[in-house]
Amino acid sequence: MKDIPVHLITGFLGSGKSTLIHHLIDQKPAGERWAVLVNEFGQVGIDQAMFDERDDLVVKGLPGGCLCCQLAFVMQATLVNLLHRYRPDRLIIEPSGLGHPAGLLEVLRGEAFDDVLAVQDIITVLDPRRLDDPRSREHETFRDQLAIADAVALTMVDLATPSQRAAAEALLAESWPAKKWVRPASHGELPLALLLEGAGGSRVPSRSSPDSEAHRQLREVAGPSLVLEGFGEATPTPGQPVRQQGESLGYATLGWRWQPEDRFDLDRITALLCELPVRLRIKGVLHTDAGWKRYNRADGTVSLEEAGWRQDSRLEIIGEAGSLPEAAALEARLAACRLAPPSL
Numbered sequence: 001m002k003d004i005p006v007h008l009i010t011g012f013l014g015s016g017k018s019t020l021i022h023h024l025i026d027q028k029p030a031g032e033r034w035a036v037l038v039n040e041f042g043q044v045g046i047d048q049a050m051f052d053e054r055d056d057l058v059v060k061g062l063p064g065g066c067l068c069c070q071l072a073f074v075m076q077a078t079l080v081n082l083l084h085r086y087r088p089d090r091l092i093i094e095p096s097g098l099g100h101p102a103g104l105l106e107v108l109r110g111e112a113f114d115d116v117l118a119v120q121d122i123i124t125v126l127d128p129r130r131l132d133d134p135r136s137r138e139h140e141t142f143r144d145q146l147a148i149a150d151a152v153a154l155t156m157v158d159l160a161t162p163s164q165r166a167a168a169e170a171l172l173a174e175s176w177p178a179k180k181w182v183r184p185a186s187h188g189e190l191p192l193a194l195l196l197e198g199a200g201g202s203r204v205p206s207r208s209s210p211d212s213e214a215h216r217q218l219r220e221v222a223g224p225s226l227v228l229e230g231f232g233e234a235t236p237t238p239g240q241p242v243r244q245q246g247e248s249l250g251y252a253t254l255g256w257r258w259q260p261e262d263r264f265d266l267d268r269i270t271a272l273l274c275e276l277p278v279r280l281r282i283k284g285v286l287h288t289d290a291g292w293k294r295y296n297r298a299d300g301t302v303s304l305e306e307a308g309w310r311q312d313s314r315l316e317i318i319g320e321a322g323s324l325p326e327a328a329a330l331e332a333r334l335a336a337c338r339l340a341p342p343s344l
Contacts, residue, residue, distance in 0.1 A: 001083060001084075001087060001116050002115055002116065003115065003116075003117070003118040004083070004088065004089070004090065004091055004116060004117055004118065005090050005091070005118050005120050006090075006091045006092075006093060006108060006117045006118060006119045006120060007024075007090070007091070007092045007093070007120050007121075007123065007195055008093050008095070008101065008104065008105075008108075008119065008120075008122045008123070009021055009092060009093070009094050009123050009125065010095055010099065010101050010122065010123070010124045010125070010145045010148075010149070011097060011124055011125030011126065011145065011155075012097050012098075012126075012127075012130060012136060012139070012141070012142045012145065013041075013097030013098065013251075013281050013298075013318060014097065014127070014281045014298025014299055015097065015125045015126060015127045015130070015155055015156075015298075016125055016127065016155035016156060016185075016188050016298070017094050017097070017125050018038070018047055018050055018094065019155070019187065019188030020125055020153060020155065020185055020188040020190055021036060021092055021094060021188075022050075022051070022188065023187075023188045023189050023190060024092070024190065024192055024195070025051075025057060027191070027192035028056065028057075028192075032056065032089040032090060033056050033057070033058070033086065033087070033088050033089055034056065034057050034058070034088055034089065034090045034091070034092065035057075035058040035059075035060070035082055035083075035086055035088035035090070035091045035092070036051065036057065036058070036059045036060070036091075036092045036093075036094065037060050037062065037075070037078065037079065037082065037091065037092070037093045037094070038051075038059065038060070038061045038062070038094045039061075039062045039063075039075070039093075039094065039095045039096045039099060040061065040062070040063040040096055040316075041063075041096040041097065041098050041099075041246075041248075041249075041251065041253060041318060042063055042246070042253040042255050042316040042318055043063055043244035043245065043246045043253055043255055043316075044063060044244055044253075044255030044256065044257055044314050044315070044316045045061045045063035045314070046063075046255075046283045046284060046285060046314050046315075046316045047061060047094070047283075048060070048061030049285040049294075049307070049309040049311070049314060050283075050285070050294055050296075050307075050309075052308035053308060058082065058086045058088060060078060060082055062074060062075060062078060075104075075107060076107055076110075076112055079113070080112065083116065091117070093108075097281075098141055098248075098249050098251060099141070100141050100144055100145075101122060101144070101145060101148045102144070102148065105119065105122075105148075120195065121150035121151055121180060121195070122148060122149050122150045122151075123149065123150070123151050123152070123153055123195065124145050124146055124148075124149035124151075124152050124153070125152075125153050125155050125185070126146065126152050126153070126154055126155065126168060126172075127154075127155050127156040127160070127298075127299070128154055128156065128157065128160040128164040128165050128167065128168035129156060129159065129160050129164055129299065130142070131164065131167055131168055131171065132164065135320070141249070146171075146172070146175070147175070149179065150179065150180050151179050151180045151181045151182070151183075151194070152172055152179055152181075152182045152183075153183055153184075153185040153190050154168060154169075154182065154183065154184045154185060155185050155186070155188060156186075156299075156301075157184045157185075157186050158186045158187070159301065165184075169182060181194060235259075236257050236258050236259045236262075236312065237259065238259045238261050238262055238341065239259075239262060239335075239338070239341075241256040241257060241258045241262075241331070241334075242256065242257045243255070243256050243327060243331060244256070244257075245327065247321055250320060250321055251318060251319065251320055251321060252318070252319060252320070252321045252322070252323070252324050253316060253317065253318050253324075254316070254317045254324050254325075254327055254330075255314065255315060255316035255317065256314070256315050256331065256334070257312050257313065257314050258287075258312060258313040258314075258338075259312060259313075260287055260310060260311060260312050260313065261287075261341070262287065262313060262338055263287050263288060263289060263338065263339045264286050264287065264288045264289070264313070264334075264337050264338055264339065265288070265289055265337050265338075265339055266286075266288035266289055266290045266293065268336070268337040269286065269288070269334065269337040270295070270302075270304070272333055272334065272337055273295065273297065273302075274302070276317070276325060277319070277323065278299070278300040279299075279319060279320075279323065280297075280317055280318065280319040280323065280324070281297070281298055281317070281318040281319065282295065282296075282297040282315070282316070282317050282318075283295060283296045283297070283315075283316055284313070284314055284315035284316060285307045285309045285313065285314050286307075286313045286314075286315065287313045289339060291306065292306070292307040292308070292309060292310065293305065293306065293307055294306070294307040294309075295315075315334070
């Protein structure tokens with residue numbers, strides 16, 4: 001293994017990173033095997049379930065924290081295992097929406113992967129509507145993700161106003177060093193050729209893209225750790241979901257996993273999720289009376305698609321610390337959306 005191209009796709013919460021990666025996979029050259037490493041801030045791990053199984057694609061999920069700090073040592077071990085076991089022709093890494101690229105680049109460019117990985121242009125995904133929200137615009141990670149980007153894909157442009165899109169383009173035009181390109185990627189559609197053109201590799205992080213003090217402190221606290229894949233994940237019993245919660249970097253997560261035999265009334269559970277505050281990020285894969293469905297809500301926009309996942313039902317809610325609904329009360333309402341098991 002030598003100089004495996006690595007594409008880092010960053011972007012704030014709900015910006016459309018996974019959708020963009022799906023469209024890149026659709027353009028994968030025949031005969032190549034790709035690997036995708038997905039990091040989620042949430043504890044449950046939804047994004048891995050968003051990818052359908054196929055022989056020429058390996059998807060690994062690392063939930064439960066930030067890849068660049070809390071899971072940095074875990075990521076290194078996972079990458080070593082993934083590369084030696086599957087020997088991919090190309091690697092795509094999707095950090096958490098709260099992930100800071102500087103710490104991740106430090107790992108990828110470290111001694112462990114010297115001459116093995118070739119980091120390509122860093123692509124940051126930006127929803128122009130985010131610039132209207134001071135809480136996002138002034139967030140350190142949001143700003144640094146844009147500062148460190150070699151190029152920017154503008155997602156959700158079909159939902160943004162012309163003035164919002166113009167404001168995003170004007171902001172990015174002021175970047176120094178200048179971005180290699182800024183392109184609209186409506187519905188996540190971005191030509192793979194743009195990534196392949198970045199074969200020269202990403203520039204070294206400059207003074208305009210410093211490391212984050214908050215992430216650096218989390219890296220120091222985390223330290224080396226040993227994680228066995230799949231070990232210690234509690235298996236839900238029918239009708240009794242496993243609930244997991246976490247909080248860090250000013251955001252909190254609340255999630256559940258259910259047995260695959262547990263089924264939900266699709267109309268009832270989607271109506272319940274629509275009642276939750278619009279600022280909450282919600283995603284899940286659910287076994288329903290209409291089959292297995294992928295549910296995704298960002299900034300109030302909902303998508304519902306067929307899912308190939310069959311292992312269990314999962315739901316994750318992410319929001320600013322203190323903004324999540326009371327866990328036990330919401331769990332009871334979710335239980336009311338569950339269908340009665342079929343009689344024997």
